[in-house]
Amino acid sequence: PKLPATRNAAFMVxxxxxxxxxxxxxxxxxxxxxxxxxxxxxxxxxxTRPWTVAIEGEVRKPMTLDIDSLLKLAPLEERIYRLRCVxxxxxxxPWIGYSFSEIIKRVEPTGNAKYVEFTTLADRxxxxxxxxxxxxxxxxxxxxxxxxxxxLTLLTxxxxxxxxxxxxxAPVRIVVPWKYGFKSAKSIVKIRFVKDQPKTAWNISAxxxxxxxxxVNPEVDHPRWSQASERRIGEDGFLKPKRKTLMFNGYSxxxxxxxxxxxxxxx
Amino acid sequence: MITPRQISLAKAALFAASLLPxxxxxxxxxxxxxxxxxxxxxxxxTGDWTLYFLCLTxxxxxxxxxxxxxWLIRLRRMLGLFAxxxxxxxxxxxxxxxxFFDVDEMLKxxxxxxxxxxxxxxxxxxxxxxxxSTNGMVKRLGGKRWQLLHRLVYLIAALGILHFWWxxxxxxxxxxxxxxxxxxxxxxxxxxxxxxxxxxxxxxRMQPAPVCGGLREQRLERK
Numbered sequence: 001p002k003l004p005a006t007r008n009a010a011f012m013v014x015x016x017x018x019x020x021x022x023x024x025x026x027x028x029x030x031x032x033x034x035x036x037x038x039x040x041x042x043x044x045x046x047x048t049r050p051w052t053v054a055i056e057g058e059v060r061k062p063m064t065l066d067i068d069s070l071l072k073l074a075p076l077e078e079r080i081y082r083l084r085c086v087x088x089x090x091x092x093x094p095w096i097g098y099s100f101s102e103i104i105k106r107v108e109p110t111g112n113a114k115y116v117e118f119t120t121l122a123d124r125x126x127x128x129x130x131x132x133x134x135x136x137x138x139x140x141x142x143x144x145x146x147x148x149x150x151x152l153t154l155l156t157x158x159x160x161x162x163x164x165x166x167x168x169x170a171p172v173r174i175v176v177p178w179k180y181g182f183k184s185a186k187s188i189v190k191i192r193f194v195k196d197q198p199k200t201a202w203n204i205s206a207x208x209x210x211x212x213x214x215x216v217n218p219e220v221d222h223p224r225w226s227q228a229s230e231r232r233i234g235e236d237g238f239l240k241p242k243r244k245t246l247m248f249n250g251y252s253x254x255x256x257x258x259x260x261x262x263x264x265x266x267x
Numbered sequence: 268m269i270t271p272r273q274i275s276l277a278k279a280a281l282f283a284a285s286l287l288p289x290x291x292x293x294x295x296x297x298x299x300x301x302x303x304x305x306x307x308x309x310x311x312x313t314g315d316w317t318l319y320f321l322c323l324t325x326x327x328x329x330x331x332x333x334x335x336x337x338w339l340i341r342l343r344r345m346l347g348l349f350a351x352x353x354x355x356x357x358x359x360x361x362x363x364x365x366x367f368f369d370v371d372e373m374l375k376x377x378x379x380x381x382x383x384x385x386x387x388x389x390x391x392x393x394x395x396x397x398x399x400s401t402n403g404m405v406k407r408l409g410g411k412r413w414q415l416l417h418r419l420v421y422l423i424a425a426l427g428i429l430h431f432w433w434x435x436x437x438x439x440x441x442x443x444x445x446x447x448x449x450x451x452x453x454x455x456x457x458x459x460x461x462x463x464x465x466x467x468x469x470x471x472r473m474q475p476a477p478v479c480g481g482l483r484e485q486r487l488e489r490k
Contacts, residue, residue, distance in 0.1 A: 238306075
């Protein structure tokens, strides 16, 4: 279904958007299988209504919002973001949503809140991939509070002018464009504001490969491949070589969040 | 039994069948069916087929022994060469599309990343086997030396599995490496049994049990 939104000119990269077909048929969503071609076939079993998201933890006003209230919580914007996967490929996607800071404002974090933890649905009946022990379920991701508050961090409800397709994390996900894609949790059912750094799914599974921060950084290699370049889906490949990966995926405005931090150590 | 004509037919059929995965890739490339990331598709597909052909090559000897169909050996060279063919495609995809023939960059990758080091070594080791696969080379080297050289395939198969294993390791997705690894392990263990353990057991059985007194006499005699 269509999802009307107003373009936000402040958040538009000029790169050519990836085709809808590629963006919806090449997905990492392990709850629906480990192959990138699995989710498009298997995610049909996900029921996205009714859906509620519990927002809790170190907040003055915890709340549980259903999907309709989330859609009405703030004006919907269309933003075109680059998406860089840790595997070395990238896309350009027109998302629909609003800054996650809109949520933060409403729940009023206490002084104890230092991190935000996002939990994905884990229902064996709807998600065949949960039978495989590749990750600890449910999928948990997290951000530092100041990262979560950054205007770029998008609470996402749609893409390409429509509500999110199931395989892309329907009905609500987060999008953090300066971090590798796996940091952007899909099909979120719980958002917790917490004091300690959350234990995140990929970090638990392979801590030497996936750090908590996981900022896009061409200078910090993944142990098994270089992160210096990437292949833009639908563009680079047979005729064009891979393109150079940009620091923070090109979102240099987030650099100030990491002043004084050794990004090789906090990868 | 099997006539030479039937063997030729079997070879021709096997040759055609072995080219099918390659033909499928070409067809998919021209009909836009390689998916969103064609290079990844080709890389994985050719890697998979290299492993399949390695397994097939290694299964000929056990099959012969188990079925008594000794003519099967006549198919082994072709299977081995197809393993090399798909490995070469796999490597070329890596060199071409991942590095656009920047050999320096590629070598950096080979040195720095263990899973590539291992895969690259396996490929390099396959080259002498492919080169010495002709009848002429068997003659020139002599059967013994040729056989010794071609035992490298055991190492190559192990390196191939390790390459695949490490490639999947970060994603914690071991189902396929375990499957391939088990197949190769069984194929190699059968050889270990037939070539090393079984003959040893038989030798032990053949030797008459030494009598206590006799043994001492023998020793004395030797002195």
